[in-house]
Amino acid sequence: MPTHFSGTRAEMRTLDTFIKLTRCTNSLLARLAERNTVGDLTYSQFAVLEALYHLGHMTQGEISTKVLKSGSNMTTVIDNLERDGFVLRERDVEDRRVIHIHLTAAGTGKVEAVLPGHVAALLDEFSVLSAGEQQALGELCKKLGKGKQSNKIKG
């Protein structure tokens, strides 16, 4: 029993599921961190580099949407990536509010050095679930993650 909350059966069930979900994600990320799958990068840094690697150069706004983080946060993460030589900022010449972020050769090399090990670690962690179970987990997460459409459509 992960919780000691007392409520209706539906409340107990939902609380229990919620705790299992957040603990699962927490533990999984902690184990990956322990394995050091992304080298000396942080996960946020890796997520940004990986997005640029697979999708090509993007604006900061596009990146922050892609990795589900706030714009102000993206400024910080990209500051650090730029300092370490993995990305470059390029001011758009037509719309000077916009900044394009490019992977440098070092950045590309970093992703390619780190990605295989990261994938291998994930494969290993997920090997406790069968292909069918992974599929099922993915579907349930997709449904829950999307949320009630009524939350998004106004009126």
Place this chain on the structure above:
Amino acid sequence: MPTHFSGTRAEMRTLDTFIKLTRCTNSLLARLAERNTVGDLTYSQFAVLEALYHLGHMTQGEISTKVLKSGSNMTTVIDNLERDGFVLRERDVEDRRVIHIHLTAAGTGKVEAVLPGHVAALLDEFSVLSAGEQQALGELCKKLGKGKQSNKIKG
């Protein structure tokens, strides 16, 4: 397709599941934050208060184990809770290294003021899944969260 990674079928499936899992947890927590379910508390503060509320007073070490956070982090979070009058530190008289954390009346009141709304919001968010689906999700998360036992048992 949440990812553009190219690999074996198993790699694609696992990457896809991983991304759905982390995005699901991310989005869910973001939506809960948007609903402001824990008032002016942070989630870490709420987690600590809720643990104390349901389990009684604990040492800082016990709390950090309970909420899966580092000890140094727990010092910070409890500093802020103490500053706001929700908890008290009490030095153990027998083992003076140990500090017991107690909920104050204000802390108890805070939990009781916030918990019903938090539970209601969770119920609403999870209503996109049937009882059976929630059960299934919980089981899969439990399995994945626990990880390979070989990762824990040495030798």
Place this chain on the structure above:
DNA sequence: GAATAATATTTCGACATCAAACTATTTGAC
């Protein structure tokens, strides 16, 4: 064409988070 609104990013202040180094205390080894 000047005032206004919208957009992209940065800055600031607060909190979270960790690892490593540190302090204080207790336990264990001899």
Place this chain on the structure above:
DNA sequence: GTCAAATAGTTTGATGTCGAAATATTATTC
């Protein structure tokens, strides 16, 4: 009994994270 190792918590330094306010620029409205 004293010194070493282990334990509980704190401090420090780095990063992440957000929201709100600020800045710079572009688009819109009249």
